[in-house]
Amino acid sequence: MLHTSDMKRPLAEPNVTEQGPRRQIIFLVLPDVQLLDLAGPIQVFDTAARLFRAPYTLRFCAASAEVRSAQQLYLARLEPLPEIDRKNIVFVPGTGTSPAQSRGLLAEPTKRWLQESYQAGTQIASICSGTAVLGAAGLLDRRRCTTHWEFVAELQSCYPMARVLDDVLYVQDQGIITSAGVTSGIDMALWLLEQDSGARMTAEVARQLLVYLRRNGLERQVSVYLEYRAHMNPCIHKVQDWLVEHVGEPTSLAELASVGQTSERSLARAFKAATGITPYRYHQLLRLEVAAQLVYASTLPFETIAMKSGFSDARQFRRAWRERFGVSPTLSRQRGNDTRLYKD
Known part of the structure; x- marks a missing residue:
């Protein structure tokens, strides 16, 4: 059983001075969560905070203290949903369920928390089938969004007022950022990091992870620091x-x-x-x-x-x-x- 509060971080010599108030990066851990969808964005922001002293605090939250992943790994000691703060970034990783089945994943308090977080100005980002969870919360209407190619048609059918794109890695529309899933969650997280902490730090984080920031075809071209x-x-x-x-x-x-x-x-x-x-x-x-x-x-x-x-x-x-x-x-x-x- 993996206890999130027990994870040990290796010591590293940072080369960026921490500045400003800390921003909470909240991961909403749903039942049947896909581990890679969860781990990719975690690694991006953890690397920024741990190695470069970026002002981020990672929190792992759920409706219950223990959740079983799609890979049958139990995640325990999860925190309850935190107070809403517009400065937060909320990640909703995908699950092992289809868009139609995802409607049953959200307890009413969690749905309300997502809705109120968005209304307060919080950025909300989903990975893979996590986009369907945002649809269940009513956050996809009249917005461009994307998901894993396998779920594009089903997501569009479930949420006909959404504009589901099938040819992008990730897309941002009015504070809702959705990604195609699996490793594209890392690309999306790097893009969010660049918006918040700049291209140079993002380049350093990307190098640490042995990846580079790809572009989605709709947003601005990537920085020369990464290109x-x-x-x-x-x-x-x-x-x-x-x-x-x-x-x-x-x-x-x-x-x-x-x-x-x-x-x-x-x-x-x-x-x-x-x-x-x-x-x-x-x-x-x-x-x-x-x-x-x-x-x-x-x-x-x-x-x-x-x-x-x-x-x-x-x-x-x-x-x-x-x-x-x-x-x-x-x-x-x-x-x-x-x-x-x-x-x-």
Whole structure:
């Protein structure tokens, strides 16, 4: 029997300072819960809190203190449902039941707690057939949602007012985030972590888990901090880490080769093989990412933004920006729209 309060966390040396009030990440553990649906998002937020001191407290809650999973593993010492707080994130993992059968999983107090949590402004995220649980709580009407491909037609039949999508990993609509299930729950959790704690921390967490953040085709393209990390080459990761930390500084292939402890020729060849782009291009994309954050989140003049993000002058910055995003930084700022379409 697994007691959630007995789990021991290995010691690790954090490299991020904890700041701000702690946010509760609540996992609603339902009868017949699928273990992977539950464990994936747990691992994402636990890694952020444990290794990088992100201000998260994980809580495992249920209508009863003990629940049997779909895999016949008993989960015990579960907490009762907590007080509602709009700052919380609530995860509803999938179960071993179909959408039609899921209607019987929710006790009335649990259904009411979900409804009131959403009304209070709490983000609610489901994994796999957990989406059907949200449907049973009346939270899918007139919203885009998704679930495991095996349940798409049945979910649509059970909840005809929902807009069930069958071609995405996860989708967000008005504070309800649903995912296709199994490993896509990890992708969704990484996306939520990026919204809350930023791309750099998410990149570190993703690397710890040996995954990278995929995109769903409907939301914004992923950050450059994550986009070119879908490889297992430690030398290239080391060079990328160095470039992230020195994004505003000039560098050379020789210096990067020294960081990676390899030759210039070997680095150039391995970097292109691992990422599909050159070290120079990656460095420029990092600079544009920093610049984009300043363009949209500040009123700094472009000359200052160019200097802070490592461009030689505003002219070089404007040229690189237009090449990357198709419009000028002035127009981008006027639109106030951070839905950048990456062309690489």
